[in-house]
Amino acid sequence: MMTLAVMTNDLVKDFNGIKAVNQLNLRVPEGAIYGFLGPNGSGKTTTLKMLTGMTQPTSGTIEVLGEPMLFGKQKIQDNIGFLPDVPGFYDWMTAHKFLMFCGELFHIPTPILKDRVKSLLKTVGLSKSAKKKIGTFSRGMKQRLGIAQTLINEPKVIFLDEPVSALDPQGRKEVIDIIQNLKGKVTVFFSTHILSDVERICDRVVIINEGMILLEDTIENIKAMSDTRDIEIESDNATIQALNEMIKEERFITNIDLNHQIMTLTVDDLDVARLHLNKVIHENKIMIKKMMIKEPTLEDIYMKVVKQI
Numbered sequence: 001m002m003t004l005a006v007m008t009n010d011l012v013k014d015f016n017g018i019k020a021v022n023q024l025n026l027r028v029p030e031g032a033i034y035g036f037l038g039p040n041g042s043g044k045t046t047t048l049k050m051l052t053g054m055t056q057p058t059s060g061t062i063e064v065l066g067e068p069m070l071f072g073k074q075k076i077q078d079n080i081g082f083l084p085d086v087p088g089f090y091d092w093m094t095a096h097k098f099l100m101f102c103g104e105l106f107h108i109p110t111p112i113l114k115d116r117v118k119s120l121l122k123t124v125g126l127s128k129s130a131k132k133k134i135g136t137f138s139r140g141m142k143q144r145l146g147i148a149q150t151l152i153n154e155p156k157v158i159f160l161d162e163p164v165s166a167l168d169p170q171g172r173k174e175v176i177d178i179i180q181n182l183k184g185k186v187t188v189f190f191s192t193h194i195l196s197d198v199e200r201i202c203d204r205v206v207i208i209n210e211g212m213i214l215l216e217d218t219i220e221n222i223k224a225m226s227d228t229r230d231i232e233i234e235s236d237n238a239t240i241q242a243l244n245e246m247i248k249e250e251r252f253i254t255n256i257d258l259n260h261q262i263m264t265l266t267v268d269d270l271d272v273a274r275l276h277l278n279k280v281i282h283e284n285k286i287m288i289k290k291m292m293i294k295e296p297t298l299e300d301i302y303m304k305v306v307k308q309i
């Protein structure tokens with residue numbers, strides 16, 4: 001049986017009649033890199049706060065690592081790590097001092113803690129900046145330090161609230177690479193709205209809106225589920241126009257999008273479309289640079305599911 005790192009049953013958080021989280025049933029397998037997606041205000045932060053024991057649910061239950069979350073009494077914080085969306089640091093502390101300080105809060109014996117801090121600084125690529133003040137750090141460096149802090153107590157699961165959203169592409173890549181390297185060592189539950197990152201590293205994804213689940217599955221299954229397939233054809237402008245005239249009345253085409261040298265066809269039957277297009281291109285001796293089938297991206301699917309509501 002699959003071991004679950006996080007399980008919620010009918011989780012609800014009501015703020016004066018507004019259900020920020022509404023009957024949420026999450027199943028996060030142990031060891032997964034789990035992407036928690038949703039537009040602004042969909043309930044991600046509220047969920048994360050409940051999962052980490054900081055906010056009391058209105059109703060429903062939470063189990064983390066098989067232990068029921070008993071609000072106010074739980075020891076669960078010893079076994080989890082949490083990086084809030086806007087982490088706070090003492091700017092005057094060095095990275096090394098900060099991690100030592102965090103470890104002391106867990107009463108980790110000093111010799112063990114020293115080794116752990118050293119190894120964590122290496123994991124997040126901050127060994128060379130260990131003695132620098134946090135106030136001089138870039139956002140990306142702070143976020144990496146934040147990830148090291150979530151790992152200080154050797155948790156089995158860490159929760160990261162939008163860890164990459166405020167970072168530039170370089171900073172994002174560094175943080176995403178670190179998360180990817182944690183695979184197999186710790187369960188990572190992270191919220192984000194940057195879909196390309198999710199696509200690259202997540203095993204499973206859940207998309208929520210208005211506190212409810214719209215979709216929950218592996219990335220492959222989510223992509224396979226989408227039945228829309230586009231065909232992209234590239235040539236010079238005139239050829240594209242000519243081809244458009246030849247095929248625009250075909251019944252298998254549901255939409256044609258022309259963008260100078262690129263024509264994108266949305267079709268209802270990919271096989272019929274390919275056969276017919278090949279025939280037209282061959283018979284009319286049309287020179288094309290490229291014809292390819294565009295797989296739907298997670299972003300296409302996300303936009304579709306979120307818009308349905």
Ligand SMILES: Nc1ncnc2c1ncn2[C@@H]1O[C@H](COP(=O)(O)OP(=O)(O)OP(=O)(O)O)[C@@H](O)[C@H]1O
Nearest residue numbers: 015018019020038039040041042043044045046047
């Ligand atoms: N303390 C609170 N009191 C009242 N309403 C709240 C409170 N916290 C959140 N909400 C409401 O709950 C809903 C969900 O908010 P939440 O911050 O969980 O969403 P989110 O998905 O994390 O959004 P974002 O990506 O913008 O941070 C919103 O409508 C928000 O206004």
